[in-house]
Amino acid sequence: MSPTGGLGSTGLDAEDRARCAAMARWLGTSSVLGTMALGCAVVVALGCLVQVWRGEAIVIVVLVLASTPFERYLALRLRFDAGLFADLADGRIADLAALDAGLAALGVRKTPPRPRSLDDRLAGSRRLWRVHAVVAALMAVGTGVAVVFA
Numbered sequence: 001m002s003p004t005g006g007l008g009s010t011g012l013d014a015e016d017r018a019r020c021a022a023m024a025r026w027l028g029t030s031s032v033l034g035t036m037a038l039g040c041a042v043v044v045a046l047g048c049l050v051q052v053w054r055g056e057a058i059v060i061v062v063l064v065l066a067s068t069p070f071e072r073y074l075a076l077r078l079r080f081d082a083g084l085f086a087d088l089a090d091g092r093i094a095d096l097a098a099l100d101a102g103l104a105a106l107g108v109r110k111t112p113p114r115p116r117s118l119d120d121r122l123a124g125s126r127r128l129w130r131v132h133a134v135v136a137a138l139m140a141v142g143t144g145v146a147v148v149f150a
Helices: 014-028 030-049 056-090 096-106 118-149
Strands: none
Touching: 014 030, 014 056, 014 118, 030 056, 030 118, 056 096, 056 118
16 A cells, blocks of 8 residues: 555555455346345335236335435435546546545535545545445345235
């Protein structure tokens, strides 16, 4: 790791860039989960259109549909983070300070009072991925249960 731990204007070293590239690929796998979750939402929405749901299934369908905007937000964030990590890995973004400045200029994120380390950013993205995986899995289970009760 670079002497600054991925901080400052010294740039990222080869190990940091490799970790960014690996994280970008890992976050890219969330698109499979996102597609599955979106498919679940479509199934339950179509079931609503043809009025196939009854009894206990209605509660589950409402929960699946209500969680869809949250899942879509998580998918969007993961895709955005994957792109940022890919840009860091490829050198299109020179360092973490430049990344923070770019995000602040867009109004996406305020400039942090102290720079976040690469390790903090990687850990945050892993947490986001896990939350997305849990939400997508719950949507899949809910859809399956709703279909069984239909």
